[in-house]
Every structure is written in C-alpha cells, then in structure tokens.
Amino acid sequence: MKIAIISDIHANWEALETTVHDISGQGVDRIVCLGDIVGYNANPAECVAILRELDADCVGGNHDRAVAEQITTAGFSVRAARAVVWTRERLVSDVIEFLTGLPLQVSLETHLVAVHGTLGPHGGCENTYLDSDERRLRCFEALMQHPSRARICAYGHTHRLAIFELREGSVRALDGDEISLCEDSYYLINPGTVGEPRGTSERRATYLILDTAQLGLSVRRVEYNSSVPALKTRRAGLAPRSASITTMFRTAVKWSTRQLGMYNFVRRFRGGISGGL
Numbered sequence: 001m002k003i004a005i006i007s008d009i010h011a012n013w014e015a016l017e018t019t020v021h022d023i024s025g026q027g028v029d030r031i032v033c034l035g036d037i038v039g040y041n042a043n044p045a046e047c048v049a050i051l052r053e054l055d056a057d058c059v060g061g062n063h064d065r066a067v068a069e070q071i072t073t074a075g076f077s078v079r080a081a082r083a084v085v086w087t088r089e090r091l092v093s094d095v096i097e098f099l100t101g102l103p104l105q106v107s108l109e110t111h112l113v114a115v116h117g118t119l120g121p122h123g124g125c126e127n128t129y130l131d132s133d134e135r136r137l138r139c140f141e142a143l144m145q146h147p148s149r150a151r152i153c154a155y156g157h158t159h160r161l162a163i164f165e166l167r168e169g170s171v172r173a174l175d176g177d178e179i180s181l182c183e184d185s186y187y188l189i190n191p192g193t194v195g196e197p198r199g200t201s202e203r204r205a206t207y208l209i210l211d212t213a214q215l216g217l218s219v220r221r222v223e224y225n226s227s228v229p230a231l232k233t234r235r236a237g238l239a240p241r242s243a244s245i246t247t248m249f250r251t252a253v254k255w256s257t258r259q260l261g262m263y264n265f266v267r268r269f270r271g272g273i274s275g276g277l
C-alpha cells in the first residue's frame with residue numbers, strides 16, 4: 001500500500017491544490033492528513049472540501065479543534081488566535097461539524113498511527129511539540145505499547161520535516177529523500193507542512209509517501225506560487241504583523257513619492273528598491 005502523508009495545510013488552498021496534483025501522479029492508495037487543515041490563511045472551507053472529496057483520513061490539529069471550540073486559544077500567538085476567530089466566523093455549520101468530528105488519532109491497520117502533536121495516553125497531545133529527545137522517547141514508548149501494533153507514528157504540528165528511527169535502543173535522525181525502513185525498528189515521521197513554512201528557507205510544500213510493501217519512505221517537495229495565498233492572507237487581515245508593517249511602509253513610500261511627483265521616476269527604478277513600491 002502507498003500512503004501519502006500530509007500535514008499543516010493551514011487554509012493554504014494553492015499549496016494544497018498543487019500538492020494534491022503531485023500526489024495524483026504517485027499512485028497512492030490513501031491520503032492521511034495529520035491535522036491543522038485550517039488557521040493562519042484565507043481558504044479554510046476550500047481546503048476542507050478538497051480533503052473530504054479525497055476521502056482523506058484526517059486527525060484534528062490544535063487549530064482545527066480551536067475553530068471547533070473544543071479547545072481554547074490560550075497559548076496561541078495573537079496572529080493564530082485572530083485567525084481562529086476569523087475562520088470560525090466564515091465556516092458553515094457543516095464544515096464546523098466536520099472539524100468537530102476529527103479524531104485525535106487514526107490507525108491505518110498495522111501500518112501507521114497518525115496524530116497531530118504526539119502519541120500519548122494523556123489529553124493535550126494535539127498541542128505537544130515533538131521537539132526534544134525526551135518527548136520523542138516518550139512517544140516511541142507509547143508507540144511500542146499501541147494496540148494497533150504499528151511501528152510508525154506520523155506526526156505534524158512542528159511544521160518541520162523529520163524522520164527518527166528507534167533501533168536497538170537508540171534514537172537517530174535520518175536524512176535523505178529516499179529512506180529504507182527496517183521492519184524491526186520504530187519510526188516517528190513528520191512530513192513538514194503543506195501550507196505554512198516556519199523557521200526555514202524552504203518555501204515549497206513538503207509531504208511523505210510511505211510504501212508499506214517496499215518499506216520505503218519518500219520525501220516530496222512541491223513548488224507553488226506562494227505570493228497568491230500571501231496576498232489573500234494579507235487582504236483578509238491575517239498576515240503576520242511584520243508583513244503588515246512592510247505593507248504600511250510601502251504604502252507610505254508610495255504616497256510620499258506621489259506627493260513629491262517622483263512616483264513614475266521611482267517606479268522605473270524599482271528593481272533597485274527592495275520589494276518594489
């Protein structure tokens with residue numbers, strides 16, 4: 001079986017559309033989404049519609065659950081909390097019900113357990129970052145005791161592509177875009193993010209393909225025009241504060257140069273001015 005594993009779409013329709021197009025050429029049997037379908041960007045309903053049409057196996061992320069009012073936005077950034085309110089106001093009840101019904105875990109037979117943050121017996125797993133050796137070790141312990149008997153846990157939430165292997169008692173990070181898995185090892189795998197890159201120069205959407213027959217994992221990177229969702233997000237008032245300041249600065253420069261009768265002169269030379277006018 002070939003499984004496409006995607007995560008953290010965050011209402012970025014352009015990124016999801018391009019990713020789904022790439023997935024369509026990979027001969028996959030199932031698509032798993034590790035949550036955070038909504039939040040931050042301006043096309044939440046469209047992204048939910050695509051995943052429902054694809055019959056993807058989805059788990060709920062912290063942003064999905066906040067929009068569904070299953071958790072509060074305590075601990076969210078100002079921008080994230082603002083997007084939760086904006087999103088909730090724009091989704092029809094059917095979509096809210098879909099988000100409300102998302103499970104915290106999905107098992108695909110013995111192949112895979114899918115979660116948003118981490119696997120564990122306690123609540124709040126969708127809000128926990130698997131960003132330390134200690135947390136990864138605890139997740140591996142939970143995976144080893146999981147009733148599905150799966151040896152792979154797919155997680156998201158960090159927006160960072162990562163693959164960790166537990167073999168003969170030690171954990172190591174694996175690099176490379178084509179990885180062979182060992183049937184007697186355990187794995188934590190994170191496909192990165194489709195729609196909201198963070199803390200990296202990588203602007204492409206990333207996802208994983210797991211081939212359960214060949215025991216292989218492939219990293220896929222998908223180019224898309226990120227300026228379109230960025231513009232929509234800005235127009236919706238959901239952009240990061242720094243982007244708003246940049247826009248305000250550009251507007252101020254544009255207004256000033258117009259007042260001084262220099263606008264056309266500056267426009268001709270805007271290639272030399274960072275970001276244009």
Ligand SMILES: [Fe+2]
Pocket residue numbers: 008010036061063157158159
């Ligand atoms: Fe996220």
